[in-house]
Amino acid sequence: MDSLSSEAEQYERIGTAVFQSSDDAVRLVAGSIARLIGERRAEGRTAVLGLATGSTPVKLYRELVRLHNDEGLSFANVVTFNLDEYYGLSPHHPESYRYFMQVQVFNHLDIPPENIHVPDGLVPRSEVFGYCQEYERKIVAAGGIDIQILGIGRSGHIGFNEPGSAVDSRTRMVALDRLTRRDAARDFRGEENVPAYAITMGVGTILEAKELVLLAWGESKAAILREAIEGPQIDTVPASFLQRHPNCRCYIDEAAARELTRFRSRWKVGPVDWTPLLIRKAIVSLASDLNKPVLRLRDEDYAENGLATLILETGSAYSLNIRVFNELQHTITGWPGGKPNADDSNRPVPAVPAQKRVLVFGPEPLDAELGMAGTLHRLRRHQHEVTFVYLTSGNLGMPDNEARMAISLLNELSADRPADSQGKSRLAQLTDELEKKAPFDEDSPALRQFKGVIRKAEARASCHVLGLDPSQVLFLDLPFYEKGRYRQFKSTDEDVTAIRQLCQRIQPHQIYLTGSGAEPGSVSGISFRLVVLALKECGLETWMKACQVWLYASGERPWSPHEIDMAVPLSPAELALKLDCLYHHRSQRSQTPFLGTQSGESWQQAENNNRSTAQHYDRLGLAEYEAIESFRRHKESEAV
């Protein structure tokens, strides 16, 4: 995919390579790191690596560890400097970057300990300035950084250089941006626990590295990447300063690249093959930009907005408008399981069999409800055989306080049951653990299991609202999740097998899943890949050949109508029912008070997304609904 002409990349001010999968990208980057280390070894010199933390580089580090273990790549001549560290966290704190680096990287490689540098989060406040200057001196003394690995935050930060950071800023103490703290809230089990300050290399420090490599995966990074890569150099987007570096390259996946002009508006950057999908995309964009219904677009609108070729090649605005209007119209259906006894030639779902077996996968409790609670309810009401499968228990996302509440409830219940001494001692152990544990201590297996039970209870209550009875709700508790923790998940064949066996047992006519654009290391991203792998294994089975696989939208952003293959409208009453269903996942409400539009609960976001999709259809001149849930067909060629 990286073979597009330079004409297509004309808007990009940083060289950008786009990969179908992050695996391909990290292999390439790890390969160039390995080459550098080898060359330097041959010269008797060290290689100086600038390292980053976060979810993004995890796969790169796994590949480096693999090169070390399987291919004998030695890191004995490597010196490392990390970009940043939370201020106030000790090296042993599970969320400190030092700890992250030990667990993910340093414990597995032969880098001499004295060659490793991570800013110290415990330097006394009065010594921070001198400490930061010393950090810079050490970089210079090591010969400067040869390759600096970078991630990008949704705030546009590199390192912890938040909006407002100057292009010539140096290593220093900084306050973290609100968005950064919110993105870290899950790791810290609540935004209030996220440190407010950090020590970071400056933008100027970073720009002095000989080579910069920016990695980014998943659609949540798409908007900020567009600003960094195509926008002006400006301190509100510190990553845009990377445009100044003569040897900087972005390695990103397709989901992260989707807002770059060459993907968003391909027709603006050179000749294109006008496929039906691209035509739909161009016309929906045109109508949306001009705020006009599709059927009222004129020849001039096309011509004046870079779409003259479309008119030339395919006739007139009139015929194009009608064609796309009809296509959009045909995506709308109140019959997500197919409409029995109806002509289905222009419907997204076939009419037969009238009663379908439907398998819905939710990565964690709440994900599928956010994306498709209304549709689930409809499928159930239309008498389809729905099986709703939660792939993971979600026990890592359960705040201690919710567990305390459940324990208090159980204690009360068991008070008048003196005979149940076993149950009581288990409760006593859990109570004891909850009393003693610090906010970041890992939960014991018993506490994790208990937290999972609470999430399951919430899930069952929410399914009850949708009319699903307990026999239709399954919890797969995939091992990758139960054995892992955030950023350290490792899936195996065992996970794929569990999903495959379930599919083979149910032999569904329809499958619903999510996560195709998610960050690949996230629960949603991993779950998506596992289901797709399992379905591949079923590929030759008769039921699979006839099975429609649908992707539902995550809470991340509303989909544009051009991306939607099936739009299921919700009435006001159905939207209210959906919200009722979502509220039952009470442990997942945000732990911080509502603060402006950037914050808010996930259910609020889902409601906004569903409403805004309906409004978008309305603005394009289609019917005006209260809300719409969005789906698109999964294509087998999509990356896993």
Ligand code: PGA
């Ligand atoms: P992430 O963070 O990899 O966890 O998304 C990137 C960054 O903030 O630099």
